[in-house]
Amino acid sequence: MEIIKKIVQLEHKRWIIGSSLIALFLLLPIIFLFSNIFEIEQTAFVYLWKNLLLDYSFNTFYLIAITSFFALLFGIFPAWYVSNYKFKFRVFFDIALFLPLAIPTYIMAFTYSDLLSYTGPFQSFLRNNYPDLSDIFNKDYLQIEILGIILGLALYPYVYTASRVSFSLIGSTYINMSKNLGLSSTKLFFKVIIPLSKPAIFSGLFLVIMEVLNEYGAVKYFGVNTYTTGIFRAWFSMGNENTAIQLACLLIFIVFTILFLEKLSHKKSKFYYSANSKIEKLSIPTTDKYLYIYSLCSLPFLLGFLIPFFYILNNSILNIKNIDFSRLIELSLNSIQVSTISTVLIIVTALLFLYVEKISKLKFNTFISQVTSLGYVIPGAVIGLGVILLFTKIPLLNSYSLVGSFYVLIYAYVFRFLAVGKSPIKSSLEKQPESYDETAKTLGLGPFKILQRIHFPINRLALITAFIVTFVDLLKELPITLILRPFNFDTLATQTYEFAIEEMMLESSSYSLAIILIGSVMLVFLKYVINKQINAS
Template sequence: MYLVLITSFFSLLFGVLPAWYISTNNFTGKNIYDILLYLPLSIPAYIMAFTYSDILSYTGPLQSFARNYFPDLASFLNQDYLQIEVLGVIMALALYPYIYTACRLSFSLIGANYIDLSRSLGMSRTKTFYKIIIPLSRVSIFSGLFLVIMEVLNEYGAVKYFGVNTFTSGIFRSWYSMQDVETASLLAVFLFFVVVLFFSVERFFNSKYNFNYKPNTKKFRHENPSTSKKIFIYTISFIPIFLGFIVPLLFIIGNVIYEFERIDFYKVFNLTSNTFIVSLIASIIIVLIAVYFQFLKRIIKNKILTVFNEAISLTYALPGAVIGLSLIIMFTSFPFKSEVLIGSFIVLIYAYVMRYMAVGISPLKSSFEKHPSSYDDTALNLGMSPIKLFKSIHLPINKSAIAIAFLITFVDIIKELPITLILRPFNFDTLAVQTYEYAIEEMIPKSSIYSLTIVMMGVILLIFLKKIVNKEIDVSGS
């Protein structure tokens, strides 16, 4: 829980303030900053941890530079950085975009009305932020924070490398090192109850504090900040970009250049193909199922479908180690020969779909619920079939949400490590697995080409995602 607290605190610090200043101010380079603040999401937490452990090590560039030019500083920097506090900050640099994204959308949707009203009451912009904007946005902030907490509980590669004991690392250690299925199962069950607790708190916040505030009815007036405030905005926005994206990316590229002559590009291509194919298949299945059930909910008013949606939301909260272990236990208990399924692509894809279905449903649920049910009632009363209703009305008006759902799930599956480690078929690796295996053997430079490929795939997809999200923000009136 200590790791959760540290990561949560710094994720809020890196995510909330930049989102507020970018949503409410005009300054040179604002759109570039807005895109760059998303991009640390392209770097998995385990790659961020591997990279910074190498940067901060005794032979790393930071301490080597200090020894050559600042001997007094070198002795101060010579510390053991494989500590839980350092890991918490590093993981926050990789995960804060979840909070930034939620806040950016929330601040944009609130619009000018509340800010103008607070100004008429004599409140400063800072006081407006703390007294008005934060309370209005607390559901969105907590939703982003919930995703951060779930990612911390799911993380394996980073905590394993730093030697931090968590539920997930304990499950892997019991299962693989000690061959103790009973202890691994017990830890998985306990972790499941911890996740259910966080999930219940998140649902409580949604039900208690979620409300429909008055939508923006006039164009939002962005502030033109003073020079001193511009410097502050640039600084507070640049820190997470620099530490969460620029530094690790440059270090990874440097390692790739250093190892360039020894890179097996045929292997890189094969692993990239493996990663792309399983991510593509799982993402398509997730989006198809999510679209089908959201459309079905509109046509058939049934409480069972609502319960199904809630149950699916819980699957994302389940760590990959718990899902992987549960599927192995489930399939080995089948009366027929389960080896046909265990270690097959079918089970691996099924696990991805189970883990990330909620990610695909979330944007689609929001999009489908925005449109009044009168669309469906009118079309059906005019004799339009459900299939034609979907093709003619719901597919066009929800196409942005479908694209967002696909891109988010694709990015997440590319980075997935615990499920792939447990359920991958024999002699089948992905970029994430190869990165982890080299890094855990202290061959971080050799792992860099695989890390860079993951990051570049993520960057491309996130830029597309950001363009779609920006269109949604513009439509909302920001």
């Protein structure tokens, strides 16, 4: 009641009430999902506990562990060398190491499974040229360990980007003091740089873990039973809605536990260092170190982008006579259209929440802003299930015509990816001093005019960054689109998945290539924007 009284008395109450209603509307699927957990039959719970839960849990956490290890390995070391050493092709590697984000995880998994298969080019080459070696490499590569490495190659740019920015912002003071105390380059890296960059590294790793929990296409193709595939299996294959709800709620609980532990680890320590006050000059590596630098920078780019890209390009050329270009253009336009509309709505909604939080200075609005960001840590399959239940079981919204419409699909997109668009804008808004707003108020400007004339121009680069990151993520989205897409509506992602899951790799290659090309162009431009913001190019 006290919160409501404060809102009524506040100057910006219309903004606060409006943002609160939008937040409630966005959170309805998850609220409804949890409300249904109490209606679940006991037999469904017993079946889940005895037969499925252990297998799903072990596979999910084992896959997270493998993926996290390789994402850290491929992300941290190249970021350190690119940030602190001057070598030939440094600028190229800085952009190239970012590009695997343009390849969706499921496309990466489809590509490598085809490359490494018995009839694939790798084993065929060994059989024709090195028959003795062929027996050693004649293995079943559809294993969870191989999948973990592939996901690590696809997702390491999250860790690389966070580490790259953090390493670039560490001034020379700490490095010079450490060298004066006699620390070697190795000890300096592990005892000073890594601890100072721990928040940034863990923020990137957190995104990697969330992507693994959300993954469906790759784990389904590799036959790995995780919580996400379990939700699809229980719901679509077994027709057991109760088990799907249980798994969804359990997965949300696991995600929130990881989120809580991540916040707790940051809360215990404070990290302060002067950013870019005295930027460390780029070091010239020794002759011996050149080998490490080029190896560590080339390997993730080679395995994470170059090999999959050229393999898909080669398949597209081989299948060029059979490509339905009108269908390809249609699906490209579908993907661009739905991604653009959703991205614009996400940026507008994110800006609204953050601006209301800034002008109201209420803990209530800070809480709302944080809660609406939780959509990104909730797997797409869970959101899809919640949205369908919401629009089919609540009397006020009970309209089966809405399910399978663009409105519901975009609604789910906005909730799922709101945090992606919010992050760059929040970071930029927090750097703006309060004096800007106070001066504008004295000049008679209202909240909307202040947003339009001051914050919008100042935060232009942040808005561009938010748009690109959100657009690329939406372009690759698969689980939500599979569940909620309108009838007779496909995107590049869904068409790629449908061909690949039927082992039609040649047919899927042109659609995969379109996703990669569009994503790569956007990411190269994004890298330019990021370098401009941190002045680290």
